[in-house]
Amino acid sequence: MSDYNDMELMICVAARNLEDGATVVVGTGAPCAASMLAQKTHSPNLCIMFEAGGVAPILPSMPISVGDSRTFHKALLASSMPDIMETCQRGMVDYTFLGGAQIDMFGNINSTMIGDDHAKPKVRFPGSGGANDLASLCWNVMMMTVQDSKRFTEKLDFITSPGYLTGGNSRYEAGLPEGSGPFKIVTNMAVMGFDEETKRMKVLSVNPGYTRQDIQDNCGFELLWADKLEDTDPPHENELRILREEVDPHKYIIGR
């Protein structure tokens, strides 16, 4: 078995979910790396999009901003933010990746603030940016994150981006598009999906080196477990080679 770190595992495992011919809106960092890896392995025609307007670039390196020159390098389209967001709203975007300071059992995400006074937060983060838009309007939302019981919390300080809200049908009753929502959460310990009925987070597979106990101990709410709990297929040799040599040779992301 080859040696790899948490970030490399999460990127390789997330990349396998992006099928050829699909569309994905990404930010900088790990989501961009996962999408590039998918392109260089099983999904050469995965269409990578950036919210500032870049569509289907041939990325020469990792962008620093979701609008910088790299995001439309040899692209098929250099468009606008409303065009990208309206394409999401029209139902043409299959995947997106989000991050955040907190996530709850329904996949709601906080990237706005910690504290209980919005006007004077204890800690202020950037806010939604495009996260709420993508979480609302793309078909499938994914997340890659290191797991701990502070980040995976019972109650968010602020719901920046919608998951399944309070579970069940509440997301669609709120007016969010039918059939959209959180899809997979890839952590250093496990891969989670969501229960079809309750919409609660459910562990689908356990990563090498971790136990059920580790996964629950590092989660601030009670997890559901798949009937047929699987072992996560660890990163393959060729995935790691391409990730290290072609996707992120300067180790901007996998060096973390």
Add this chain to the structure above:
Amino acid sequence: MQTIDLKSGRNELFTDPDPDHAREFFRNKSRALKPKLSTVSKVVRDMISDGDYIAIGGFGAIRVPNAIVHEIVRQGKKNLGFAGHTSTHDFQVLVGGNCISKCDIAYIVGLEARGLSPNARRAVQNGEIQLTEWTNATLSWRLKAAAMGLSFLPARNMLGTDTFNYSAAKEIECPYTGKKFAAYPALYPDFAAIHVHEADEYGNCRVRGATVSDQDLARASKRVVITTERLVPTEEIRNNPEGTFIPFWCVDAVIEVPYGSYPGNMPYEYFSDEAHIKEWLTVEKDPQAFRDFIKKQVYDTKDFYEYLALNGGIEKMSKLRREEFLINGNGGGE
């Protein structure tokens, strides 16, 4: 028939969305094809008053009209309302000058992959800036609603979240489908500055690369200043009218500012100066060191050319140009 429960966001709407008030303004706005060349200090002096609501084109550290941003700080404009539409380095500089007191937020305080601005974060956490939450798409659509001459547009994001609860959005029922939508008030800024690749003296502009929301921003704003990498003859515009991204009638003043997006990226011209942006982020950790830094970089420089010279001048610009074109085999950044 069952009526659906419709919610409203609780925070303040900073601008007037009334389309007839906007029409009354635009009725009196000059649409004459006349030369509009001006200077940075004059437009900031004449076109921005304390308390105005302003917006900055581009994307935080990409195609930003940084000469205007610096001059707003230098002239000490106060109590400005601000459209924080993925506002990164521009927000950092304006907060450094204590210029902003109200902010529509989509994305502030952060500089994307580079990290967070300690000074901007301090100002927000101290409650110095009044905040209303939105998202990137929502601010785009609020500008689009204004560009269309409307008072609102409906959309399907933000619903069910605290982002909605702390906004000034309202839920509405679609008259055709009965579905619940969010209604977003048109945003008509008092002033916008946009940096472009080429413009003629009348303000006909061309832009390359991702255009973010600038097409609508130019149309939605009451007063618009263009800074341009290059002035071009109108003949060039007339030879390729489909290339005109912003037309003259939106524009009140044009200023040629080569390297005007520095230290931000200007697509197909020069890459961002990551080392200098990092300097801002690092020095902000210490409030006194930051006061000295912004004094040296902004208050004590007489104009943007002096700022460019202070940070490496033509030699630096040439390096950033090579980086933009990947000539060093360097993908940019560190």
